Amino acid sequence: MDPREPRPLTSPRGGVPEVTDTPAALQAVAQRLAAGTGPVAVDAERASGYRYGQRAFLVQLHRAGTGTVLVDPVPFDDLAVLGEALGDAEWVLHAASQDLPCLAEVGLRPGGDLFDTELAARLAGFEKVGLAAVVERMLGWQLAKEHSAVDWSTRPLPAEWLTYAALDVDVLLDLRETLAAELAAQGKSDWAAQEFAAVRDAAPAAPRLEPWRRTSGLHTVRGRRQLAVVRELWQVREEMARRRDLAPGRVLPDRAIVAAAAAMPASVPELTALPVFSGPANRRIAARWFAAVDRARRLSDDELPAPTLASEGPPPARLWKDRNPDAAARLAAARQAVAALSREHAVPVENLLQPDLLRRLCWEPPEPAGPQDVAERLRAGGARPWQVSLLAGPLAEALAGEGAAVT
Numbered sequence: 001m002d003p004r005e006p007r008p009l010t011s012p013r014g015g016v017p018e019v020t021d022t023p024a025a026l027q028a029v030a031q032r033l034a035a036g037t038g039p040v041a042v043d044a045e046r047a048s049g050y051r052y053g054q055r056a057f058l059v060q061l062h063r064a065g066t067g068t069v070l071v072d073p074v075p076f077d078d079l080a081v082l083g084e085a086l087g088d089a090e091w092v093l094h095a096a097s098q099d100l101p102c103l104a105e106v107g108l109r110p111g112g113d114l115f116d117t118e119l120a121a122r123l124a125g126f127e128k129v130g131l132a133a134v135v136e137r138m139l140g141w142q143l144a145k146e147h148s149a150v151d152w153s154t155r156p157l158p159a160e161w162l163t164y165a166a167l168d169v170d171v172l173l174d175l176r177e178t179l180a181a182e183l184a185a186q187g188k189s190d191w192a193a194q195e196f197a198a199v200r201d202a203a204p205a206a207p208r209l210e211p212w213r214r215t216s217g218l219h220t221v222r223g224r225r226q227l228a229v230v231r232e233l234w235q236v237r238e239e240m241a242r243r244r245d246l247a248p249g250r251v252l253p254d255r256a257i258v259a260a261a262a263a264m265p266a267s268v269p270e271l272t273a274l275p276v277f278s279g280p281a282n283r284r285i286a287a288r289w290f291a292a293v294d295r296a297r298r299l300s301d302d303e304l305p306a307p308t309l310a311s312e313g314p315p316p317a318r319l320w321k322d323r324n325p326d327a328a329a330r331l332a333a334a335r336q337a338v339a340a341l342s343r344e345h346a347v348p349v350e351n352l353l354q355p356d357l358l359r360r361l362c363w364e365p366p367e368p369a370g371p372q373d374v375a376e377r378l379r380a381g382g383a384r385p386w387q388v389s390l391l392a393g394p395l396a397e398a399l400a401g402e403g404a405a406v407t
Contacts, residue, residue, distance in 0.1 A: 006142035012170035014067045016162050019058075021072040026081060029069045034085040036066035039115065041092045041172035042108075044099045045152040045165055052245050056102040057152040062169035063089070070165060074155075078107030088112030092176045094131045094168075095119075096199050104204075113193075114200040117172060120179040123188050123195065125346030135171050138178040143167060186346075194384040195351075210309055216254040221261050224304040228296035229261040231305055236292045252282070252289075260293055313356065314363035324363070331362040333398035341390055353391055357381040361395065369399040 020029050033040070040063040044056040051057075059071045059079060063086075073079055091110040093099055095118040103109070121129040128134070132143040147164040154161075183189050208214070212234035221227055234257060241248040256276035265271040268290045272278050277286060314320075320328035338358065342349045349355075360381065366373040375392035383391070 006136045006140050008142040008144070009167055009171070011163055012068055012166040016159070016166045017068055017070055019070045019072050019157065019162065021075050023076075026071070026076065026079070029071065030081045030085040032066045032069070033061065033063060033082060034087075036063035038064045039090040039092050039173060039176065040066075040086055041169040041176075042099070042103070043093065043165070043168045043172070044102050046102055047151050047153040047247075049149065049247050049249065050151040051153050051247060052241050054102050055105055056099075058157065058165055059103065059106065059108070060165050060169040062166075062173065064173070068166045068170055070162060073106045076106070080107035083108050083111065086111060090115060092117065092172045094134075094172065094175075096196075097202070100199070100202075101204065110200055114196045115176050115180070116196055116199055117175050117179055119195055119199065119351075120176075120183060120192055122348055122351050123192050124179065124182050124186060131168065131171075134179075135175055138182070139171065139174055141171065143171065188347075191384075191386040194386055198382075198384060210305070213309055215257055217258040221258060224301075224307060225296060225299070226261040226264065227305045227307070228299055228303075229264065229293050230257055232292035232296045233257045233260060233289065236288065252276070256282075260289070264297070265290065265293060266297075314359050317359060320363075327363045329401070330365065330399050331359065333401070334358055334362050334395055337394040337398045338391070341394065345390070353378075353383060353387055354381070357383065362399070365399045369396055371396040374399065 018025075020026055040061055043060040045058040045060075046054050047057050048054060056073050059073055059082075060068065061071070061082070062068045071079060071082070088111045090113040092115045094116070096114060096116040100109075117134060118129050118131070121134045126134065126137065128137075130145070132145045135141050135143045144164065144167075147161050150161060152161075157165075180189070183192050210231075212231045215230055215234060218227075218230060221230055233252070237248050237252045237257070240246075241251045244251065253276060256274070259274050260271065260277070263270070263274055265274065268286050271290045271293065272283050272286050276282060277289065282289065314327070315323060317328075317331060320331060335358070338349055338352055341347075342352055345352075357378070361374070361377055366377050371392045374396045375388045378388045378392060378395075
């Protein structure tokens with residue numbers, strides 16, 4: 001093999017452990033983790049696209065002196081005993097914001113520092129930040145990812161899936177060390193520490209207002225009554241998906257909801273003439289789907305949903321040039337300033353500053369808009385100290401109109 005070629009990883013060091021799925025085994029694993037040393041690699045596998053919600057169906061941990069453990073959270077009320085065993089050990093995860101919510105659901109929360117290898121790669125300026133790509137770049141190992149989207153609620157879990165899951169945490173501690181060294185060499189260690197702390201301390205996401213508006217293809221739906229059809233069908237599907245513990249798209253695809261809204265069928269036969277609704281499973285419950293459509297047809301105008309979801313923030317940026325040309329000019333200049341800093345420091349624009357915060361700042365800037373005033377607004381909007389330090393001055397210049405131009 002060419003020494004420059006990545007080395008394929010086919011099995012984790014120490015082999016693949018048995019899945020922990022009994023109270024006695026869980027206590028033994030907790031004792032082993034407590035006896036380990038240093039950071040702990042943590043990962044979780046969900047059944048997105050198969051089961052309702054985003055709960056964990058496998059939890060993987062790896063620690064020096066402990067090795068790798070695989071835990072099935074389904075048989076247990078929670079896994080808090082593992083968190084107690086780890087105490088204030090640093091957690092190492094890849095894309096932590098994706099896994100922390102489902103880990104919290106099973107009673108696992110970091111008790112100390114956190115290191116996010118995906119976020120570290122972003123701050124280091126890597127173009128590809130998926131786990132396999134970062135592992136190959138930093139460690140020279142080839143990590144297969146063919147099981148990332150399988151149904152992890154399957155029981156028993158196939159041996160090859162468990163190998164995949166064990167490898168994900170087996171590499172994380174090595175990856176953490178190389179990325180920490182890279183960040184230090186770039187002078188970004190403090191930036192990363194602030195970002196990791198923000199991810200660890202982030203509050204749970206607030207429930208979405210009118211979540212049915214996230215239906216794929218909704219932008220093609222015209223008219224408030226058609227939107228009402230989408231809403232009614234979405235709500236029925238959600239209740240069925242929750243009861244059956246299935247991903248909503250497996251109960252009824254978004255495209256079927258949008259098609260029904262466009263067609264506005266006046267009877268069950270008209271509904272079942274549509275694609276998807278004509279299939280045997282949906283024909284059996286066609287009356288229920290049609291009842292949702294019929295409810296939307298019968299709503300009074302006052303009961304129909306608004307064309308768009310009301311927002312406390314500024315309107316979409318594409319509308320600014322007509323509605324507020326001055327704000328459009330400020331946004332253009334601000335984006336140029338952020339893009340220049342992005343190139344200078346090799347940090348993606350979205351990691352330099354949340355786009356929504358930038359839009360809010362430009363739509364309604366502080367008065368006056370000096371560097372200190374801008375810094376205060378950025379801090380109030382959740383920007384980290386390193387971001388405020390980099391951005392306050394250039395954004396103050398942009399807001400003052402220097403170089404602003406509507407493009």
